[in-house]
Amino acid sequence: MKQAIVLVGLGEMGGVFARGFLRAGYPVFPVTRDMDINQAAEEIHNPLMVLVAVAENDLHPALSDLPEQWHDKLCLLQNELLPRDWQAHDLQSPTVISVWFEKKKGQDAKVLIPSPVYGEMAEVIKASLESIDIPVNVLNSNDDLTYELVRKNVYILTTNIAGLISGGTVSELWTSHQDLANKVANDVMDIQEHLINDSVDRTRLITGMLEAFDGDPNHNCMGRSAPARLARALTIADEAKLDVPTLREISGKTAA
Numbered sequence: 001m002k003q004a005i006v007l008v009g010l011g012e013m014g015g016v017f018a019r020g021f022l023r024a025g026y027p028v029f030p031v032t033r034d035m036d037i038n039q040a041a042e043e044i045h046n047p048l049m050v051l052v053a054v055a056e057n058d059l060h061p062a063l064s065d066l067p068e069q070w071h072d073k074l075c076l077l078q079n080e081l082l083p084r085d086w087q088a089h090d091l092q093s094p095t096v097i098s099v100w101f102e103k104k105k106g107q108d109a110k111v112l113i114p115s116p117v118y119g120e121m122a123e124v125i126k127a128s129l130e131s132i133d134i135p136v137n138v139l140n141s142n143d144d145l146t147y148e149l150v151r152k153n154v155y156i157l158t159t160n161i162a163g164l165i166s167g168g169t170v171s172e173l174w175t176s177h178q179d180l181a182n183k184v185a186n187d188v189m190d191i192q193e194h195l196i197n198d199s200v201d202r203t204r205l206i207t208g209m210l211e212a213f214d215g216d217p218n219h220n221c222m223g224r225s226a227p228a229r230l231a232r233a234l235t236i237a238d239e240a241k242l243d244v245p246t247l248r249e250i251s252g253k254t255a256a
Helices: 012-023 037-043 056-065 068-073 083-087 122-130 142-166 170-176 178-196 202-215 226-240 245-255
Strands: 005-008 028-031 049-052 074-076 095-097 115-118 136-138
Touching: 005 012, 012 028, 012 122, 028 037, 049 056, 049 068, 056 083, 068 074, 074 083, 083 142, 083 178, 095 122, 115 122, 115 142, 122 136, 142 170, 142 178, 142 202, 142 226, 142 245, 170 178, 170 202, 178 202, 178 226, 178 245, 226 245
Parallel strands: 005 028, 005 049, 049 074, 074 095, 115 136
Antiparallel strands: 095 115
16 A cells, blocks of 8 residues: 555645545545644654645744644645745745636636646656646656746735736736736736745746746636735835835725
């Protein structure tokens, strides 16, 4: 029998991964919020992988509570994820996947573009997700991973924050509000550069964002978390003393 995979968090996204792992022949050991994670680590002390698939606000508490014997087994997926998030917990070289499919309750997973993954367990993730028809692209380097994480952040933050003004779909955003989208994206990229402490290729990132737009042109821009994403972006900008004028303008308009 193959080694077990521990799944921390069993929401909609975690359920997709669980199905893929099971289809690929891996036993899955779920850890939910009402379970003692240290007791779980005693029972499954040497898993193949520990995938953390909790909600965004629960990521850092989950990483803080992660038993030490699981640290070198870690796999992460999350929106607005960057290397600084796992480095803050002294976690080294986890496998990381930038998820480009969405899963809503009562619906099948919907793929926008292939999901890039990097790390020791990349091939296991790829085989497992592709067994349930979700395409995955294995990356070659940490630099490639950082680009992909930033690209996902630019997509999410630009569509959500610009969507507070434009509403509508990502296709409509680019067709009818391209200047707004570009200004928001550039403010977002200012923040991303601060967070990764490096410059980014803005032309490449815009092209990458548009590839995702083409993958699901009817995707709605503004999710429920859009106001919180804007507030969080402005908090980071304030701490870094960044101008981000378009984000501040949108904040003023939506607060009125």
